[in-house]
Structure formats: structure tokens, C-alpha cells
Amino acid sequence: MEKRLGLGKEKKLSEAWKVFDEFIYKCLNLKDENNEEQKSGLVSSLTREGQGGTSGDSRKFITDTLLNLMIAGRDTTSTALSWFFYLLAQNPTVEKNIRDEIKKHLGGGKWESLGVKELGELVYLHGGLFEALRLYPPIAFEHKSPSTADVLPSGHVVDEHARIILSFYSMGRMEGIWGEDCMEFKPERWFSSGGGIKHEPSYKFTAFHAGPRTCLGKEMSLIQMKMVATAILYHYHVELVEGHEVCASDSIILQMKYGLKVRLFLININQAS
Numbered sequence: 001m002e003k004r005l006g007l008g009k010e011k012k013l014s015e016a017w018k019v020f021d022e023f024i025y026k027c028l029n030l031k032d033e034n035n036e037e038q039k040s041g042l043v044s045s046l047t048r049e050g051q052g053g054t055s056g057d058s059r060k061f062i063t064d065t066l067l068n069l070m071i072a073g074r075d076t077t078s079t080a081l082s083w084f085f086y087l088l089a090q091n092p093t094v095e096k097n098i099r100d101e102i103k104k105h106l107g108g109g110k111w112e113s114l115g116v117k118e119l120g121e122l123v124y125l126h127g128g129l130f131e132a133l134r135l136y137p138p139i140a141f142e143h144k145s146p147s148t149a150d151v152l153p154s155g156h157v158v159d160e161h162a163r164i165i166l167s168f169y170s171m172g173r174m175e176g177i178w179g180e181d182c183m184e185f186k187p188e189r190w191f192s193s194g195g196g197i198k199h200e201p202s203y204k205f206t207a208f209h210a211g212p213r214t215c216l217g218k219e220m221s222l223i224q225m226k227m228v229a230t231a232i233l234y235h236y237h238v239e240l241v242e243g244h245e246v247c248a249s250d251s252i253i254l255q256m257k258y259g260l261k262v263r264l265f266l267i268n269i270n271q272a273s
């Protein structure tokens, strides 16, 4: 009824759609004008590959795809970073180890001198982020339904009406999967015996899901998170504001109900020890 009459939440939604469409169409027009320079960009690839998707309308296809990427990539990445800094503030030794590692790879330069290749060598930072994702997966649970009746590898029979809930949050904290220290924040868990990054199968570390519907933005989000974390840790020591309650909200994304309040203390990484 609200939709038909253009009232309440439906009104807000259609206004928001209008703003979003105007923004995207403006970007597309800009792209058209600079066509030669942007042939290899994301929008150009979508235009080439999509050809309108099922709707046959290539602009709608691009708008929907970009909205999908924005929804999938924004709150997930920021939520993961909030939990990472929350855990870090409670584990100052880990913060120090990550800062030492950043310093070691700087080669005397500024944090901006760390490119994608160098970020990939920050093993401690990687371990810290993966621990945050294991303990606080931004998409904490997921449900799936079979399109037809089936038998799972476990032997469970599921019909087409079954709904299977997967709790990534619980899986990240199970002793049977991660061992006795499963509740501890331990970046070292992700170190290989050779000192590099240890790989864990996606069916064990499920923060990005697994199989054919696995997260398409995993590598991109890791680069983003590493860059943001490096920029902050290069400049600041992080402490939690005393008395501020930190707990998870009951939303689709495992955000912090009251946000994260921290104090930042300016440091000079080249002098910090």
C-alpha cells in the first residue's frame, strides 16, 4: 500500500533510488566523454561483457551491478576493520609487532611507499586481519536452499523446502576446527612454517564464503583493509575509550551496535620501538 501511495519507507526508498541513479548516470556520462582513456575500466568491462544482462537494458545492468558491488563491499570492509582495531587495542603487543613489521618494509619511505606487493609481505598484519575476520565475520551467517531434493555429503536428506543456516560466526570459534585456543586473537595462527602466510581452505575459514558463490571482492577488500590499517598504524597508537560498550548489532552485517570509540595517540613510526 505504501508503495502504491508513495508513502513512508517506500517514499524514502524511491527518493534514494533517484539520488543513486543520478550519481551513477553522471559517472556513465563522464565515462562516455572520456571513452578512449577508459576502455579498460570496470564500467567499460561491464558494458562489454553484460550487454544488458537479462533486462536487455545495459544502463540498468551497470547500475544494478555497481549497486551490488557497493552494498557487498562497503559495510563488510568497514565492519572488519572496526573489529580488527577493537582486537588490536586489547592486544598492544600485536599492535607493536604489526608496526615493527610495517617499519621493516618501509625501506625508509612513507607508508604510501607500500604498494600491493609490499602489503602482501606484511604477514603479521595479514594474520591480525584474518583473526578479526575469523572471530567477527562481517557476514556472520548465511542461508541456502537446494533447488531440488538432495542428499548432503554428511548423509542428511534435504528437500526443496529445506533452509540450511550456516553460522560462520560459530564456525570461526569452534574448538574442533581451530583448536583449543580458538577464542584467542592470535595472528601467529596464520604464519606458515617458512615464515610466510599460511593458507587455510575456504571451507574452514568461511568469512568470504566458499564454492561457486564465494566473495568476488576478497582480494580487493584485503588490499583496502591493509592500506587503511597501515596508514592508521603508521601514524597512531590506538586505545579504546574506557566505559564505551562494544557489542554486535543484530543486523545482516555484524556491525558494532554503538560503534567503536577509540583514542588515537600520534606517534613517529621511525622513532617508535
Ligand code: HEM
Binding pocket: 068, 069, 070, 072, 073, 074, 076, 077, 080, 137, 138, 139, 142, 206, 207, 208, 209, 212, 213, 214, 215, 216, 217, 218, 220, 221
Ligand atoms: C571484509 C570484506 C568482505 C567480506 C567479509 C565479504 C564476504 C562475502 C560473503 C560471505 C559473500 C557470500 C554471500 C552470499 O553468498 O550470500 C560475499 C559475496 C560477494 N561479495 Fe564480498 N565480502 C567482502 C568484501 C567485498 C568487496 C570489497 C566486494 C566488491 C567490491 C565484494 C563483492 C562481493 C560480491 C559481488 C559477492 C556475490 C558473489 C556471488 O554471489 O556470486 N565483497 N562476500
